[in-house]
Structures are given as structure tokens and as C-alpha cells.
Amino acid sequence: MNIHGTGCGILDCIFADEDFSGPAYQSAMSKKSGDGGLTPGQLVFSDALEKFMGRPYDEVLASLNKSKTPNAWNLGGPSAVSLAHAAQILAGKNAGSKNYAVRFYGVRGCDNAGQTLMEKISSIPFTDIRMIPKEYPHSRVDVLSDPRYNNGAGERTFVIRRGALDEFYPDDLGNDFFNANLIAFGGTALTPRIHNNLTELLQRSRKNGAFTEVNLVYDFQSELENPGKKWKLGKNDDAYPYIDLLAADQEEALKTSGKTGVEEAAAWFIKQGCGAVVITRGRLPLLLYSDPGTAGFFTKTEMTYLPSCEKVDQELADHPERRGDTTGCGDNFTGQVIAELAEVLASGKQNDIDLREICIPAAAAGGFACFIVGGAFYETETGQKRRLLEPYIKAYREQLE
Numbered sequence: 001m002n003i004h005g006t007g008c009g010i011l012d013c014i015f016a017d018e019d020f021s022g023p024a025y026q027s028a029m030s031k032k033s034g035d036g037g038l039t040p041g042q043l044v045f046s047d048a049l050e051k052f053m054g055r056p057y058d059e060v061l062a063s064l065n066k067s068k069t070p071n072a073w074n075l076g077g078p079s080a081v082s083l084a085h086a087a088q089i090l091a092g093k094n095a096g097s098k099n100y101a102v103r104f105y106g107v108r109g110c111d112n113a114g115q116t117l118m119e120k121i122s123s124i125p126f127t128d129i130r131m132i133p134k135e136y137p138h139s140r141v142d143v144l145s146d147p148r149y150n151n152g153a154g155e156r157t158f159v160i161r162r163g164a165l166d167e168f169y170p171d172d173l174g175n176d177f178f179n180a181n182l183i184a185f186g187g188t189a190l191t192p193r194i195h196n197n198l199t200e201l202l203q204r205s206r207k208n209g210a211f212t213e214v215n216l217v218y219d220f221q222s223e224l225e226n227p228g229k230k231w232k233l234g235k236n237d238d239a240y241p242y243i244d245l246l247a248a249d250q251e252e253a254l255k256t257s258g259k260t261g262v263e264e265a266a267a268w269f270i271k272q273g274c275g276a277v278v279i280t281r282g283r284l285p286l287l288l289y290s291d292p293g294t295a296g297f298f299t300k301t302e303m304t305y306l307p308s309c310e311k312v313d314q315e316l317a318d319h320p321e322r323r324g325d326t327t328g329c330g331d332n333f334t335g336q337v338i339a340e341l342a343e344v345l346a347s348g349k350q351n352d353i354d355l356r357e358i359c360i361p362a363a364a365a366g367g368f369a370c371f372i373v374g375g376a377f378y379e380t381e382t383g384q385k386r387r388l389l390e391p392y393i394k395a396y397r398e399q400l401e
């Protein structure tokens with residue numbers, strides 16, 4: 001069972017103790033959508049923020065940061081983090097008869113950030129990591145986190161420094177990328193050349209018989225070019241018929257569908273030809289919807305909501321010291337979706353897949369990410385994350401009964 005993934009793999013630089021209410025942050029805050037200023041919960045490109053502030057980004061960052069150097073560096077990006085989770089979960093299963101191979105395809109910059117990214121990613125039990133070197137700095141996300149924001153609920157804002165990910169072209173993937181049972185594209189809005197060719201890449205995956213999964217990320221480039229307008233998926237907004245499962249958070253789903261409600265959005269994606277849609281909403285119940293439609297992998301699931309995992313919420317309330325942050329909840333959710341799909345496909349099932357059954361462990365995995373700082377978990381032994389996650393999946397099933 002070959003699981004191949006590509007898209008955004010980025011280095012997260014975490015500044016964990018910022019103060020959004022201070023004067024420096026206040027002057028950097030966005031006044032209207034797409035103006036390049038900071039918005040809690042959202043991301044901007046550093047060059048857009050430079051324009052907004054009229055100063056080089058490094059200067060802006062120095063004026064903002066309470067801690068002058070990052071508190072931590074992490075493996076980030078919706079593709080790398082979701083694939084990393086799937087690799088960790090499936091690695092624990094390779095002892096059995098089914099051989100799961102999880103391969104990550106990306107690019108890396110030739111600088112310290114690229115080096116750090118490689119060190120982080122090398123500790124994940126991927127079967128193979130294909131990172132094409134590029135003569136650029138690696139793309140970074142500065143994660144600016146104010147734990148006191150919103151009456152202590154905490155919030156983060158993200159600044160992306162462009163780099164090698166802008167130079168990631170479809171040809172970098174090579175032919176063997178398409179030789180897989182499941183192909184996952186994650187956060188491609190941050191890899192513009194891949195994103196623009198998403199329809200063709202999905203078509204090629206499909207032609208080779210792969211199940212195709214797409215998970216979205218905030219499309220700041222579209223927001224910058226056409227503020228407030230609908231985002232596209234594929235050059236002509238025509239990727240949907242080649243997507244077997246689409247995962248998005250609420251904002252991404254609304255912006256990409258151009259609808260105002262999640263149910264309308266889910267209906268629109270299915271009508272465009274997606275096989276299954278999952279729209280996550282943080283602690284609010286996630287929405288799922290599937291139709292045998294074009295590729296026929298799924299049974300029909302009417303619109304269904306799944307609540308968040310109570311065991312996670314309870315433990316966070318009882319043990320505030322165990323709180324990590326909510327970065328990567330969606331990526332871990334998707335990673336578990338990929339792992340569950342891999343198992344179902346490995347069992348020989350090519351149709352009648354029950355979307356709800358795929359999403360149940362995934363919602364527990366998304367919640368579990370609340371205990372981690374950043375999206376990726378670095379295991380001390382193979383199967384550790386799987387073992388730690390199991391009680392949450394079990395409790396979540398009980399909660400649903």
C-alpha cells in the first residue's frame with residue numbers, strides 16, 4: 001500500500017509569548033481584508049506585511065517580538081504534518097502482513113531553515129523523503145502566539161516568508177510520485193506552481209488508479225489578488241471532479257465554495273464532483289457529507305455533524321499544564337483520515353467506504369493535537385503516538401454511543 005503526499009512542508013518558527021495588545025502589534029494589525037496587515041488566526045506573506053508597514057520584514061519582526069529568537073522550530077505545513085501523522089500511525093502496523101509505505105515529496109531550501117526542516121522530517125518514520133534541493137532559502141512561517149489573547153483562550157497569527165516553496169514545480173515530483181494507491185495534496189495554496197496545476201496532477205493520479213485526497217490551507221495569495229472573492233481550486237476552478245476526499249476548515253470551505261454556510265459549501269463541493277467532503281470547525285462539530293458520485297469510493301452519507309472529543313476538552317480543563325496549542329489540529333485530523341483510508345483500501349475495499357467511520361478516529365486525532373505544541377509529534381519509539389492516541393479514540397467512540 002503506497003501512500004504518497006505532496007504540498008506544503010515548511011519550517012514553523014514559534015514565538016510563544018507575544019502580546020497582541022501592545023502598540024507594535026496594534027500598528028501591524030490589518031484594517032481591511034487582504035491589506036497585508038496581521039489578523040489573529042490568519043496568515044499573511046512577509047512581503048505583503050512589509051508593504052503594509054513600509055519597512056523591511058526583519059525590522060517589523062524585531063519590533064514585534066518580545067522573545068527575540070524563536071522558542072522552538074517545528075515541522076509544519078498541511079502536507080508534511082498530515083503525512084507525518086499517517087506515517088507514524090501506519091508504521092506501528094507494518095509488523096502485520098500489510099506493508100504501508102508513506103512517502104513525502106517536496107523541496108528544500110539550501111539554508112539553515114532548509115537544514116532544520118530536514119532534521120525534523122528525518123525523525124519521522126517515512127519510508128522515503130524526496131526533497132529536491134532549491135537554490136533558495138527555505139520557506140518559513142513565523143508563528144506569533146499570544147497565550148493571553150481573547151480572555152486567555154489564546155490565538156496565533158502567522159507570517160509566511162516565501163522561499164523554496166515558490167520554486168516547487170510539478171516536474172519536481174517525478175513519475176514515481178503517481179505510482180501510488182493513495183495520493184494526498186496538502187496546503188498547495190502555499191506551493192503556487194503545484195496549486196495552479198492541481199487539476200492536471202489530480203487527473204494524472206486518478207488515471208493511475210490512486211485515491212485522491214486534498215486538504216486545504218488559507219489561500220492568502222488569492223485573498224491578496226482578489227480580496228473577498230471566491231478562491232479557486234485548479235487554474236479554472238475545475239479540480240473537484242478528481243478529488244475523492246476534500247478536507248477544509250470552515251473558513252477555507254466557505255472561501256473556496258463562495259458560499260456563506262457550511263452545509264451549502266458541502267453541497268456545492270459534492271455537486272462539483274468531489275466524492276466526500278469534511279469541513280472542520282475547531283471545537284465546533286465538524287460536518288461530513290459524501291456521495292458515491294464520480295469515483296464511487298464512498299457510500300452516501302447525508303450531512304452529518306461530529307462533535308469534538310470530550311476527553312480532550314476534559315483533560316485540558318483538568319490539566320491546563322498539558323495544553324499545547326491548536327496548531328495542526330486540522331493537519332492531524334487529515335493525517336488520521338489518510339491512515340484510516342490506507343487501511344480500508346489495503347483491505348481491498350474500493351467502494352462503500354463509510355465516511356463517518358473514517359472521521360471518528362480522525363476527530364480524536366485532531367483533538368489530541370491540542371496536547372502538542374505545533375502540529376508534529378516527535379516519537380521516542382515507533383508506535384508511540386498511536387498508543388497515546390488509542391484511549392482518545394476509544395473514549396470518543398463511547399461518547400458517540
Ligand SMILES: Nc1ncnc2c1ncn2[C@@H]1O[C@H](COP(=O)(O)OP(=O)(O)OP(=O)(O)O)[C@@H](O)[C@H]1O
Nearest residue numbers: 249280281282286308327328329330331363366367
Ligand atoms: N479544542 C479542541 N478540542 C477538541 N477537538 C478539537 C479542538 N480543536 C480542534 N479539534 C479537532 O480537530 C479538528 C480540526 O480542527 P480545526 O478545524 O481547528 O482545523 P484547522 O483549522 O485546519 O487547524 P490547522 O490548520 O491549524 O491544522 C476538529 O474538527 C476537531 O475534531
Ligand SMILES: [Mg+2]
Nearest residue numbers: 216249330331
Ligand atoms: Mg488547516
